[in-house]
Amino acid sequence: xxxxxxxxxxxxxxxxxxxxxxxxxxxxxxxxxxxxxxxxxxxxxxxxxxxxxxxxxxxxxxxxxxxxxxxxxxxxxxxxxxxxxxxxxxxxxxxxxxxxxxxxxxxxxxxxxxxxxxxxxxxxxxxxxxxxxxxxxxxxxxxxxxxxxxxxxxxxxxxxxxxxxxxxxxxxxxxxxxxxxxxxxxxxxxxxxxxxxxxxxxxxxxxxxxxxxxxxxxxxxxxxxxxxxxxxxxxxxxxxxxxxxxxxxxxxxxxxxxxxxxxxxxxxxxxxxxxxxxxxxxxxxxxxxxxxxxxxxxxxxxxxxxxxxxxxxxxxxxxxxxxxxxxxxxxxxxxxxxxxxxxxxxxxxxxxxxxxxxxxxxxxxxxxxxxxxxxxxxxxxxxxxxxxxxxxxxxxxxxxxxxxxxxxxxxxxxxxx
Amino acid sequence: xxxxxxxxxxxxxxxxxxxxxxxxxxxxxxxxxxxxxxxxxxxxxxxxxxxxxxxxxxxxxxxxxxxxxxxxxxxxxxxxxxxxxxxxxxxxxxxxxxxxxxxxxxxxxxxxxxxxxxxxxxxxxxxxxxxxxxxxxxxxxxxxxxxxxxxxxxxxxxxxxxxxxxxxxxxxxxxxxxxxxxxxxxxxxxxxxxxxxxxxxxxxxxxxxxxxxxxxxxxxxxxxxxxxxxxxxxxxxxxxxxxxxxxxxxxxxxxxxxxxxxxxxxxxxxx
Ligand SMILES: Nc1ncnc2c1ncn2[C@@H]1O[C@H](COP(=O)(O)OP(=O)(O)O)[C@@H](O)[C@H]1O
Numbered sequence: 001x002x003x004x005x006x007x008x009x010x011x012x013x014x015x016x017x018x019x020x021x022x023x024x025x026x027x028x029x030x031x032x033x034x035x036x037x038x039x040x041x042x043x044x045x046x047x048x049x050x051x052x053x054x055x056x057x058x059x060x061x062x063x064x065x066x067x068x069x070x071x072x073x074x075x076x077x078x079x080x081x082x083x084x085x086x087x088x089x090x091x092x093x094x095x096x097x098x099x100x101x102x103x104x105x106x107x108x109x110x111x112x113x114x115x116x117x118x119x120x121x122x123x124x125x126x127x128x129x130x131x132x133x134x135x136x137x138x139x140x141x142x143x144x145x146x147x148x149x150x151x152x153x154x155x156x157x158x159x160x161x162x163x164x165x166x167x168x169x170x171x172x173x174x175x176x177x178x179x180x181x182x183x184x185x186x187x188x189x190x191x192x193x194x195x196x197x198x199x200x201x202x203x204x205x206x207x208x209x210x211x212x213x214x215x216x217x218x219x220x221x222x223x224x225x226x227x228x229x230x231x232x233x234x235x236x237x238x239x240x241x242x243x244x245x246x247x248x249x250x251x252x253x254x255x256x257x258x259x260x261x262x263x264x265x266x267x268x269x270x271x272x273x274x275x276x277x278x279x280x281x282x283x284x285x286x287x288x289x290x291x292x293x294x295x296x297x298x299x300x301x302x303x304x305x306x307x308x309x310x311x312x313x314x315x316x317x318x319x320x321x322x323x324x325x326x327x328x329x330x331x332x333x334x335x336x337x338x339x340x341x342x343x344x345x346x347x348x349x350x351x352x353x354x355x356x357x358x359x360x361x362x363x364x365x366x367x368x369x370x371x372x373x374x375x376x377x378x379x380x381x382x383x384x385x386x387x388x389x390x391x392x393x394x395x396x397x398x399x400x401x402x403x404x405x406x407x408x409x410x411x412x413x414x415x416x417x
Numbered sequence: 418x419x420x421x422x423x424x425x426x427x428x429x430x431x432x433x434x435x436x437x438x439x440x441x442x443x444x445x446x447x448x449x450x451x452x453x454x455x456x457x458x459x460x461x462x463x464x465x466x467x468x469x470x471x472x473x474x475x476x477x478x479x480x481x482x483x484x485x486x487x488x489x490x491x492x493x494x495x496x497x498x499x500x501x502x503x504x505x506x507x508x509x510x511x512x513x514x515x516x517x518x519x520x521x522x523x524x525x526x527x528x529x530x531x532x533x534x535x536x537x538x539x540x541x542x543x544x545x546x547x548x549x550x551x552x553x554x555x556x557x558x559x560x561x562x563x564x565x566x567x568x569x570x571x572x573x574x575x576x577x578x579x580x581x582x583x584x585x586x587x588x589x590x591x592x593x594x595x596x597x598x599x600x601x602x603x604x605x606x607x608x609x610x611x612x613x614x615x616x617x618x619x620x621x622x623x624x625x626x627x628x629x630x631x632x633x634x635x636x637x638x639x640x641x642x643x644x645x646x647x648x649x650x651x652x653x654x655x656x657x658x659x660x661x662x663x664x665x666x667x668x669x670x671x672x673x674x675x676x677x678x679x680x681x682x683x684x685x686x687x688x
Contacts, residue, residue, distance in 0.1 A: 015686060026597035082422060082529040084685040091422040099528070106524050110453045121446045123528050174418075 004094070005175060005206050006057040006080070011089035013050040013075050051230040053089070055333040057208070059174075062201045064238055064247050065210045067227030068379070074212045074256040077177045077226075080208070089151075094173025095206070098124060100165075109153035113144060113163055115151050120167045134170045141196075142166035162189055169196045175198060179210045194220060214242055214322060246380075258302075260381060268376040272310045272368055276301040277382050280349075290355050291389025292406060298350040300366060302376075313342040314369040317350065319384070322361040327404055356406045359388045426600025436531050446538035447471045450513075451545055465546035466553055469491040469505045473498045480618050491649050496559045499645045500617040502554055503579050506547040507637060508608045510580070515604050518595050522688045532681045533674065536587045540580060547576070554648065566650035575644050582636050582666045588673030592680040595688050616641050621658075633658035636665040 050072045057063050065073050078084045080091060081099040106123040107116050112382045121131040131138075139145055142162040152160055178197065194216060201207055201220075211217055217224060217238060224241035226234040234244050248413060281287050282295035290296045298317065304310045316331030330350060332338060339348075366381040367374070391406045455461045473494055480486040481493030488496035518525065518541040519530070525532065590607075594600045612618075614635055621642045624632050633639040639655070639662025646652045 023600040024597055026593070026603075027599055029597065053513060078685065079422060082420075083526065085682045086422065086424050088424055091420075093420040093422070095418055097420070108449055108453060108530065110456050111449065115449075115452065119445050119449055122442050123530070125526065230630075 003059045004056050005061075006094075006208075007092040008053060008055050008080075009077075009090045009092075011050055011076075011079065011091060012087050013047060013072075013079060013084070014087040015047050015049055048230050050079075050086070053230075053232055055225055055232060055235055057206055059094075059206055060201070060204045061223060062207045062209060062221045064221030064224035064241070065208060065227065066217060066224060066241060068212075071227035072230040073227055074179060075230075077179055077208065077210060080175075080235060081177055086089035093175060096125070097175045097177065098168075098171040098173030100168045100171075100179065107152055107160065107164060110151055111153055113139075113148040113155070117148075117163070117167055121171075124168060124171050125173075126171060138166050138170050141169065141192075158189075160328040165193060169193065172200075174205060176205055176207045177210075178207060191317075192220040211230075214246075214324070218242060260378065263378060263381075266376055266378045268368065268374045269370075270305055270376065271373065272302055272304045272313060272370045272375040274300050274366055274368055274376050274378060274381065275303050275345075277364075277366070280386070289385040289387050291387055292356075292358060293354055293389045293391035293393075295351065295353050296355050298364075300348045300350075300368075301346070302348065302368065303345045304370075307344050309344050310326070310342045310370050311340065312369075312371045313339045313348070315348045315350070316367040316369070318365040318367075319357075320363045320365070321404060322363060322383075324363075325404070327357065327362065354391075354408065355386065355389075356391070356408075357386050357404065358391075358406055359386050361385050436533065437618060439530050439534055442530055443534045443538050443541075446534065447542045450538065450542035454542075462546075462549050464647065465549040469498065469501045469550050469675070470553055472505070473501055476501070476618060486619050487623065489622060489645070489649075490651055491563065492561050495554075495561050495563060496620070496645070496649065497618060498554055498557055498612065499648050500615075500641050502547070502550055503576070503641060503644050504612065504615065504617045505550065505635070506543050507578075507579050507583050508612065509546065510540040510583035511586050511590070511608060512604060513543060513614060514583060515590035515594055516601065517587075518591040519598075519601075519688065525688055526685050532684055533588070533677060536591045536677070539583055540584045542588055544576075544580070560646075566647060568647040568650070568654060571647040571654075572644065575640055575647060578640050578663060578666055579637070580672045582640065585666060585670035585673040586668075588677040592677045592684075595684055596680060611635070611637065614638075620645075621655075625654040629658055630661060633661035636662045636669060638662060639665075647677075 004179075017275050053072075053076065057377065067073050075084070078098065079086050080093070081097055091117055104300055106120050111119065117135065118128060118131055122128060139148055140172045142159075144159060144163055147155065147159065152163070152272075155163070176197075197207060197209075198220065209217065221238050222234065225232050225243045226245050234241050242367065260277050261273075266273075276299075278299050279290065280297040282297070284297070287296070300315060302313075314332045316329060316333065318326055318329045320326045330352070332348075335350075362384045363380050364382045364384055366376075366378050368376040458464050460467065474499045477494040481488065481497065486493070505559060514536040517536045521535050525535070590600065590604060594604075615637045616624075618630070621629065621632055633642075633655075639658040639660075642660045644652055646654045
């Protein structure tokens with residue numbers, strides 16, 4: 001029992017949504033009070049961001065927290081870091097909490113790098129003596145020795161994030177909350193950050209790590225919990241949690257074809273719906289995977305709910321890396337097309353020439369609009385596997401998996417002009 | 418170290434201790450505000466003088482010279498400046514405090530610290546401008562041959578009262594400003610009304626003696642009156658008015674702090 005450092009018990013959090021939208025105004029409240037002085041203020045819509053969440057974390061554990069957007073992950077971290085209060089339930093923490101919820105908060109553009117290191121460090125809860133002690137280390141980690149007297153408004157965004165992360169990384173709390181920080185910076189700096197966190201973990205710090213970056217979660221965490229709709233739907237091994245997270249869509253993707261029709265996790269009016277997705281090669285033959293550099297056709301079958309022709313149909317897709325980083329979007333609008341009149345059942349085909357992504361597994365989100373109203377939205381509508389296809393025609397593969405793109409191009413040598 | 422987070426908590430002494438624990442952050446926010454202000458304006462510290470000085474010149478011209486507003490037997494310029502000095506600080510501090518929570522929204526939604534630090538820092542960071550602007554008062558006193566008054570040290574607690582008053586009203590307005598976003602538009606108006614109902618432009622002696630207590634219900638009135646008496650002399654200090662105003666300030670401060678604290682728990686959700 002003594003080595004439990006975080007104990008979360010029946011934690012719930014309710015948010016009130018604005019009645020119409022946005023903020024209350026004093027005028028409105030005053031008018032309401034005058035009109036109906038004895039009625040309670042207008043009821044507002046409520047959402048439960050967390051519902052009866054309980055779990056424990058042991059000292060020195062690195063816990064991954066995964067879940068779709070809106071599952072309540074950030075809300076959990078916000079409660080743990082005391083930014084917001086729970087509606088009910090209880091949390092017990094045995095140690096100083098430091099959080100990296102969006103690095104760089106509190107940086108002021110007018111102040112110099114050095115001034116910002118002190119300001120941000122203090123905001124994160126460091127004593128100024130502690131910052132002074134670590135100052136050189138922080139600056140060296142960020143590799144910004146020459147820029148510390150420059151106002152940060154002159155920094156590039158990369159420099160800015162490096163400095164901010166570097167300050168945060170030198171915080172030494174017993175419990176560290178990390179939310180998606182690894183989405184920032186270049187690949188080399190990201191790796192440096194992961195290494196820094198691994199060091200922290202090996203020194204016995206407890207880390208809660210929220211990320212969509214599945215590879216980072218699996219390589220870094222010892223255990224994971226999966227959030228679904230504000231509750232913990234799985235807690236335990238990382239592999240299992242990730243499998244559950246990627247869920248049914250993943251399994252279906254392996255068969256190369258997905259029963260989009262049966263999917264329940266969709267939003268939109270439903271006036272027109274995607275019913276099937278499959279991939280074709282340039283000649284129109286069905287394929288299960290894409291070869292880099294080949295022509296591919298992404299086919300989406302749809303049907304209208306009332307069996308009548310659909311009007312003004314648009315399709316947009318977003319392709320993301322398996323880890324969640326978006327790679328590109330495409331669709332009717334980008335191709336300069338619009339389908340004013342579409343049959344009740346039909347097929348929309350996106351033809352992509354010389355597929356420019358290296359071998360990896362990708363996710364595909366599909367978004368169907370009819371008459372300017374979102375009709376059907378499917379996150380992870382499909383998984384797309386890309387295999388090596390000798391994009392460059394030279395037999396060379398890209399060495400680094402970190403480079404997400406392949407480009408058309410040639411290299412030549414020319415004498416001085 | 419053990420932290421328990423639940424939905425209910427009562428005000429405890431440990432909370433005051435935690436405010437103390439975060440004093441360094443408070444002083445950093447004050448320093449940040451000052452640095453940024455002095456870096457942003459080309460005139461830097463000069464701005465702190467220009468604003469009350471020119472207000473004094475204009476007021477002296479229109480109210481002193483043309484409208485012949487009485488000034489308790491001292492030259493009107495120095496009379497009005499002795500009122501404008503604490504008033505400029507007060508109105509600036511109150512405006513800054515009211516905007517401070519919304520202005521620091523990104524901090525509030527991302528990091529934990531006792532929120533009261535934010536408006537408090539906004540109020541305190543105006544003190545440097547106040548000090549700078551005081552030099553003009555000293556200069557004017559030399560120029561108009563106004564001797565040092567034995568009550569002069571009272572200026573320090575009076576400034577303290579002004580700070581408390583700005584903080585109290587600032588707690589109210591900054592919390593209201595988070596909850597109701599149209600409050601901000603009323604703030605300049607509130608401050609203007611407050612100015613005209615305070616003895617800045619005119620001496621409090623134009624109000625009949627039996628209504629002096631009512632004037633003192635405006636907490637800045639008693640303070641301004643005492644400030645002038647302490648700096649310029651010539652007038653006996655009206656302890657009764659000062660007492661009433663101090664009481665109102667205390668009430669404003671405590672109620673403001675409590676209201677702020679009650680709203681504090683939802684700031685991060687609605688800001
Ligand atoms: N300040 C807020 N006001 C109202 N609703 C909110 C607020 N913050 C989050 N929510 C809602 O709470 C739910 C959980 O959100 P969040 O914790 O951000 O999820 P995640 O981090 O897993 O994406 C969502 O439905 C979101 O819309």
